[in-house]
Amino acid sequence: MLQLFRHERVLPHARDLRRTYDVVIIGAGVHGLATAYYLGKEHGITNVAVLEKSYLGAGNSGRNTAILRANYRTPEGIPFFAASLELYEQLSQELGWNVLFSQCGHLTLAHNDSAVAGLRLRAETNNLFAVENRVIDRDELQHLVPALDCSDHARYPIQAALYNPPGGIIRHDAVVWGYARACERMGIEIHPLTEATAINVNGSTQQQDGGDQGWAPSGSITGVTTNRGEIATPAVVNCTAGWATVVAQMAGVSLPIVTQPLQACVTEPLKPFLDKVIVSANLHVYINQTDRGELVIGAEVDPYQSYNMAGTLPTLEQMASYTLELFPQLHNVKVLRQWAGICDMTPDFSPIIGVVEGLAGFYQDVGWGTYGFKAGPIAGKCLAELIATGKTPDLIAPFTLSRFRDGLLVGEKAAASVSH
Numbered sequence: 001m002l003q004l005f006r007h008e009r010v011l012p013h014a015r016d017l018r019r020t021y022d023v024v025i026i027g028a029g030v031h032g033l034a035t036a037y038y039l040g041k042e043h044g045i046t047n048v049a050v051l052e053k054s055y056l057g058a059g060n061s062g063r064n065t066a067i068l069r070a071n072y073r074t075p076e077g078i079p080f081f082a083a084s085l086e087l088y089e090q091l092s093q094e095l096g097w098n099v100l101f102s103q104c105g106h107l108t109l110a111h112n113d114s115a116v117a118g119l120r121l122r123a124e125t126n127n128l129f130a131v132e133n134r135v136i137d138r139d140e141l142q143h144l145v146p147a148l149d150c151s152d153h154a155r156y157p158i159q160a161a162l163y164n165p166p167g168g169i170i171r172h173d174a175v176v177w178g179y180a181r182a183c184e185r186m187g188i189e190i191h192p193l194t195e196a197t198a199i200n201v202n203g204s205t206q207q208q209d210g211g212d213q214g215w216a217p218s219g220s221i222t223g224v225t226t227n228r229g230e231i232a233t234p235a236v237v238n239c240t241a242g243w244a245t246v247v248a249q250m251a252g253v254s255l256p257i258v259t260q261p262l263q264a265c266v267t268e269p270l271k272p273f274l275d276k277v278i279v280s281a282n283l284h285v286y287i288n289q290t291d292r293g294e295l296v297i298g299a300e301v302d303p304y305q306s307y308n309m310a311g312t313l314p315t316l317e318q319m320a321s322y323t324l325e326l327f328p329q330l331h332n333v334k335v336l337r338q339w340a341g342i343c344d345m346t347p348d349f350s351p352i353i354g355v356v357e358g359l360a361g362f363y364q365d366v367g368w369g370t371y372g373f374k375a376g377p378i379a380g381k382c383l384a385e386l387i388a389t390g391k392t393p394d395l396i397a398p399f400t401l402s403r404f405r406d407g408l409l410v411g412e413k414a415a416a417s418v419s420h
């Protein structure tokens with residue numbers, strides 16, 4: 001394995017930016033790279049540039065806690081995330097690159113009656129879609145995770161858990177590098193240190209006055225201006241997560257998204273004692289132990305909007321204290337690092353994927369909030385199909401921007417509000 005990584009690690013080749021591309025993707029995270037990959041692999045479209053203002057995976061794709069699962073809540077979300085998990089299960093073989101996916105099992109803990117009722121509803125809905133999930137009692141939970149404090153003496157005693165056996169942990173960097181390497185092999189160009197600074201539109205980019213359709217300009221995409229020059233293209237894809245509104249605004253499009261930081265931290269390595277992903281639905285903390293023994297701990301999204309990617313002491317304290325409610329024996333463990341990413345939060349906790357009505361050639365793959373790494377493969381695959389064929393795949397049809405105008409929200413908060 002070490003040999004494989006040493007000899008085959010592929011970073012994008014430095015190359016000139018061409019003057020025209022069939023498709024320009026802004027953002028080289030998992031969503032931008034997966035879209036580029038499936039455009040080339042499934043549709044033979046390789047005259048594609050992926051623009052990245054920083055380095056590959058500099059955004060949330062390199063900052064997340066790498067938890068994958070498929071047990072969402074809505075009839076729209078469950079099949080979508082289940083399809084993504086299936087693609088992840090095959091991804092190492094597909095890319096010829098080990099993405100280190102460990103399907104160790106995922107547990108969502110409930111500490112009160114209403115949380116238990118919520119988990120039961122999720123389990124039943126998932127079962128209707130043949131996604132493996134069941135509610136387990138404390139005895140079974142204690143058996144699965146002996147180190148967890150399942151006692152009645154805990155401050156927030158655990159009542160039950162939702163067990164999702166196929167869920168687990170992946171190596172996020174490997175996913176990003178694997179897609180990037182496969183794109184490069186097809187001739188798709190990835191351009192780090194290349195920032196989109198304007199999106200050029202033939203027509204009006206003036207927002208309409210007031211009203212509930214303020215995001216709808218009219219016209220068609222003609223190109224992108226970057227810090228390395230102008231590009232002509234009929235198709236631009238916005239895959240910029242926390243920067244989604246800034247980039248959409250370049251084309252005169254207002255998205256119903258706010259940007260909020262999300263923090264995580266990692267501890268010193270410990271002897272292996274935890275082989276499941278633990279998530280508390282009430283305490284908003286999630287924990288897993290890596291192969292190196294470190295505990296990766298994630299927090300709830302920061303309670304304010306910001307583009308700040310520095311960690312803060314209150315959130316560190318929150319992560320530590322909630323972790324100790326679950327595992328009091330960790331009280332002497334040291335935190336090594338803390339970081340943040342910036343998340344693109346929609347009002348209904350579901351993404352925005354697809355075209356912008358009235359603006360031909362402008363595609364969105366945004367609104368991934370705190371939970372979008374697990375969706376990268378299927379979102380990229382569906383979006384590539386839409387760009388190549390002009391037809392919207394059923395799996396992404398519910399996630400249009402126009403749902404906010406039409407009142408067809410996909411309320412996924414019950415399953416997506418714990419931030420992973």
Ligand SMILES: Cc1cc2nc3c(=O)[nH]c(=O)nc-3n(C[C@H](O)[C@H](O)[C@H](O)COP(=O)(O)OP(=O)(O)OC[C@H]3O[C@@H](n4cnc5c(N)ncnc54)[C@H](O)[C@@H]3O)c2cc1C
Pocket residue numbers: 026027028029030031032051052053054055056057058059060061062063064065066067068194195196197239240241242243247262263264298339340341342343365368369370371372373374375419420
């Ligand atoms: C702490 C944390 C924990 C998380 N945990 C999980 C988890 O366990 N499971 C899960 O599924 N999800 C998780 N997420 C969410 C997940 O990481 C994101 O939803 C996902 O990575 C978004 O991927 P992306 O490709 O859309 O965006 P990103 O990976 O953020 O990529 C966007 C890229 O766009 C670039 N960019 C921005 N503006 C421009 C411009 N003008 N020109 C060129 N490039 C530009 C940025 O530099 C960036 O690299 C977590 C997020 C955080 C922050």
